[in-house]
Amino acid sequence: MDQRSYNQFCATARTLDLVGERWTLLLVRELLTGPKRFGDLQNSLRGLGTGLLAARLKHLEREGLAEKTTLPAPARTPAYRLTAAGRDLEPVVMALAGWGLKWAMGQRREDETFQPGWAMLGLKACFEPQAAQRLHAIYEFRIDDEVFYTRVDDGTIETVQGPAQHPDVVISTTGELFRDIAAGRTNLARALDDHTATATGKAEALRRLFGLFRVPPAQDRGAAPAA
Amino acid sequence: MDQRSYNQFCATARTLDLVGERWTLLLVRELLTGPKRFGDLQNSLRGLGTGLLAARLKHLEREGLAEKTTLPAPARTPAYRLTAAGRDLEPVVMALAGWGLKWAMGQRREDETFQPGWAMLGLKACFEPQAAQRLHAIYEFRIDDEVFYTRVDDGTIETVQGPAQHPDVVISTTGELFRDIAAGRTNLARALDDHTATATGKAEALRRLFGLFRVPPAQDRGAAPAA
């Protein structure tokens, strides 16, 4: 029906049979920060029409990677959420992001879209577990009109869309700046210095935040220049 | 020209722009175990025609992920090899393999092809660095008519196609058995017991080999049964 298989008895190929089609891993990326509604998914993914989006979501459902649910009150609206198998794809998305941060994040092109959540995942891909030893803190990020929080517990990190219950630190800034942070062009400490970002909350948790992520320096692949 | 971009300023999407097309990551997988010739690549990848293979290789070259070289004497035949950027995709392929081993490796279907190198990479995806502390050993695997060697140095592992210079252990077996090992259906110790595999070399290195890989137990995704 909608399945073009590589027909290889190989773990990599079998995985790509399931998530290798166009848009599929980007859908997983969107859902990694929490359940999303059909329309929100479409708004984030310019170029993906409603028909193909519906088909991809059905595929993810049929394969046990995502499921359709109803958001809790007061929303009560349908949404899609990853299953355990789907959440387990996080290392795949993080590996892709880690590679891209190092080898593929040149200047932003004019026609490229941007969502704060993508930068959140980019940061997460740079998380240094050993820098978070004995750290337990919740950071809330308010970026333009979107909110995310990041919970750090020892060597683990979790990033979810939505406000935190009891954040230790709240950081407010613009998507533009956050984009530059996740692309390694500036960092949070500098942004707080020049007031392009503001932070409130516990000073100690904020201090530790600065060292949690190491954005890799951009490398040149020696790619042929665009024609 | 041959580029359908997601047009997202996102590390994951940018990476998928480069390697997300059909066959591309499987080509990278093939090249991860060393340079390969055009014909060998095509033989490993049933369904990939010569035209598309040539196009994909050109794409990888243009993007600085692979390069065309000439194999050293006595071969002196053209081949393709990953660049540093291409080799750096290994975590991506390993993440895909790791997921597949856990969630997607059911029974082998009759129409599925198999290559020993795929199982080698599957094993590598299960490598447990802490089980290799203070271990320095080279294992040579002879599977059907193919040869690979794996060099373990402390917490690192490297797997290359071809014979080793000074292997500490040489394991000989069939593709069929190796398939079952990498799919977690049996293990090397048992295979040596019932003589479906044989090993020669240093006993201590062989003993440590058994614990180096932990194949994850297969999980059920709850996928809808095939129609």
Add this chain to the structure above:
DNA sequence: CGGCATCCATTTTGATACTG
């Protein structure tokens, strides 16, 4: 808003034939 169905122009692919 959520989601499916349909139509159509364009790309991408798969398979095969062909050339140096």
Add this chain to the structure above:
DNA sequence: CAGTATCAAAATGGATGCCG
């Protein structure tokens, strides 16, 4: 063996229109 040329089939994307 390496790779190009060609063509039919499939996937994509974009626009709409429909229904609850």
